[in-house]
Amino acid sequence: EVQLVQSGAEVKKPGESLKISCKGSGYIFTNYWIGWVRQMPGEGLEWIGIIYPGDSDTRYSPSFQGQVTISVDRSISTAYLQWSSLKASDTAMYYCARQETPEDPNDYWGRGTLVTVSS
Amino acid sequence: EIVMTQSPATLSVSPGERATLSCRASQRISSYLAWYQQKPGQAPRLLIYGTSTRATDIPGRFSGSGSGTEFTLTISSLQSEDFAVYFCQQYHTWPSTWTFGQGTKVEIK
Numbered sequence: 001e002v003q004l005v006q007s008g009a010e011v012k013k014p015g016e017s018l019k020i021s022c023k024g025s026g027y028i029f030t031n032y033w034i035g036w037v038r039q040m041p042g043e044g045l046e047w048i049g050i051i052y053p054g055d056s057d058t059r060y061s062p063s064f065q066g067q068v069t070i071s072v073d074r075s076i077s078t079a080y081l082q083w084s085s086l087k088a089s090d091t092a093m094y095y096c097a098r099q100e101t102p103e104d105p106n107d108y109w110g111r112g113t114l115v116t117v118s119s
Numbered sequence: 120e121i122v123m124t125q126s127p128a129t130l131s132v133s134p135g136e137r138a139t140l141s142c143r144a145s146q147r148i149s150s151y152l153a154w155y156q157q158k159p160g161q162a163p164r165l166l167i168y169g170t171s172t173r174a175t176d177i178p179g180r181f182s183g184s185g186s187g188t189e190f191t192l193t194i195s196s197l198q199s200e201d202f203a204v205y206f207c208q209q210y211h212t213w214p215s216t217w218t219f220g221q222g223t224k225v226e227i228k
């Protein structure tokens with residue numbers, strides 16, 4: 001069974017750093033892209049970026065370029081989304097989702113990680 | 120960036136009735152259009168991809184159609200479990216960004 005298991009909810013202060021994770025199982029992790037999607041409270045979905053675990057090829061939405069970093073650890077089948085300095089506006093649910101190629105939609109999703117940034 | 124516009128924002132439908140949801144792209148996206156269903160507190164679930172192909176285990180009452188810039192998701196006979204928010208997504212502009220519509224909430228009339 002394909003699963004994407006995301007790390008737990010986080011509460012942080014503005015200016016703090018954070019790294020959330022997404023662990024894939026039930027498939028060959030290095031053969032599928034992992035994308036990250038943001039959903040702010042009561043809002044729609046925004047695509048953040050995507051990484052190919054096979055070679056770490058990474059692409060970002062222009063809106064998120066320079067704001068976050070996507071990475072992967074192939075040895076433990078885990079992708080990451082990280083911030084070096086959080087803002088209150090980063091408060092949102094963050095989903096990871098799998099896709100076979102960049103020309104495919106996201107067929108499996110994690111349950112999401114809620115990030116709350118508040119002083 | 121391709122902008123995806125969904126209509127209506129909210130659709131009130133009685134169980135057993137047909138629901139028709141629309142999604143318009145700001146430029147042609149061929150058939151690279153997907154639909155997702157999201158229920159409160161849950162992750163999105165892929166329903167339709169390639170404009171009209173149902174994803175694994177998706178019931179036949181869900182169908183997608185369209186081309187170019189105009190796309191439609193039809194739920195032929197609404198069941199109680201279908202009341203949710205539906206998002207369209209274009210995945211045409213690789214290596215640029217993919218974009219989602221703002222969502223249509225299907226609620227019980």
